[in-house]
Amino acid sequence: MKILVFGATGSQQFNVISEGIKKGAEVIAATSSEKSFDKLKQAGATPVLANLSDADKMMEVTKGIDAIAFMIPVSLPNPLDGLQYAKNVIDAAKENDVKKIVWNVSGWLVPQKIGIPGEDVKLDIRDYLINSGLDYVIIQPSIYMENMMGPFCAPFIKNEKKLAYPTPEIMPIGWIASRDVSAFVVEAIYNENLKADSFQISGLENLNGNDLAEQFSKGVDEKIVYYTQPAKEFGDILKPWVGEEGAAGVASYYEGLQNSTAFPPKFNPNMKEVLEKLPVKMTSLAQWAKQNKVYFLNN
Structure with a gap:
């Protein structure tokens, strides 16, 4: 192959x-x-x-x-x-x-x-x-765990023990590890029965902000709290990477989320059915944080 x-x-x-x-x-x-x-x-x-x-x-x-x-x-x-x-x-x-x-x-x-x-x-x-x-x-x-390695999040973890992300604390997310997504891609390639298929995939945990910080804390053995990052602050940090226009667009999206009480779904409750077709060993948030502890705390 x-x-x-x-x-x-x-x-x-x-x-x-x-x-x-x-x-x-x-x-x-x-x-x-x-x-x-x-x-x-x-x-x-x-x-x-x-x-x-x-x-x-x-x-x-x-x-x-x-x-x-x-x-x-x-x-x-x-x-x-x-x-x-x-x-x-x-x-x-x-x-x-x-x-x-x-x-x-x-x-x-x-x-x-x-x-x-x-x-x-x-x-x-x-x-x-x-x-x-x-x-x-x-x-x-859904949303990659690796997003937390970005410049808008990782420095806050190291310097302030805060997990910064621009989604509201009450918004639940089924964070997923990039390695798991890659495994799904390869399983899809090898499954000859899949010829015209589409899968929404997420992690197995649907975590709001405080739950996310709790699981992250377990992984790195440090007390980390969730910080709903203001959309403008997030956009300003992004500017050197995606440009002023791109950063403004992303910041506008998150500002809309922060002013809302209804959120787009970022979790698939039917992952068991997906895993029957695409057998992947999933990574929990705590496991992922443990694997990347050095990056976050000793970088």
Whole structure:
């Protein structure tokens, strides 16, 4: 089995490499920068230089590939470019008889377009994939535990013993580890019965802010309290990474959440059914925090 992975240099898809190797796959990792080659080689993948915007290159790198673990970059300068990038990959996969595409959506798909380009374009990608005639599985993860490693959260844990996140304390979330998501992606590739399927996945714990801090505290053996980070503070910290416009959009979203009493679901209560089709050993929040204690407290 030859698996071509997109997004493998980032935390959301990096573990697809090791999970694929566990299954005996040969993993090829596409990257737009040769600077990532060493990291990908050390993980066990064969790196290839390929930019999603280059349709001819997509035709080249998908030759001889059995399955594609696909993801669109989450911080495109123009989110609407994501549709053309997806078309380039899907068209090449179809031309080269790739058996299956598994798409990590990097979040749950919205029910209908909501006026946020980065979310709305995913619906267009979904429709194009469904209509392509290829076998596909769509993996929709809730919110990554790794988000807490970001600059808006991790320094607060180390310096102030506060778990900072811009969601209201009362909002429950089924946090999920990126390694678990990668395992779902690989299981979906190998399950031959899945040919036109979509799964909303989350962790097994539906935690509000205080519950999150309690489980995190158990993992790191320190008392950590939850801090509902003001949306503006969150946006200001994000600016150097996503730009002023991107940060303002994200901050506006979280400000809406903080002013609301009804929250979008971020937990799948039917994970048992998902796990019957995609058997993955799930990581609890406390386990994940313990695994990453050094990062948070001694970084």
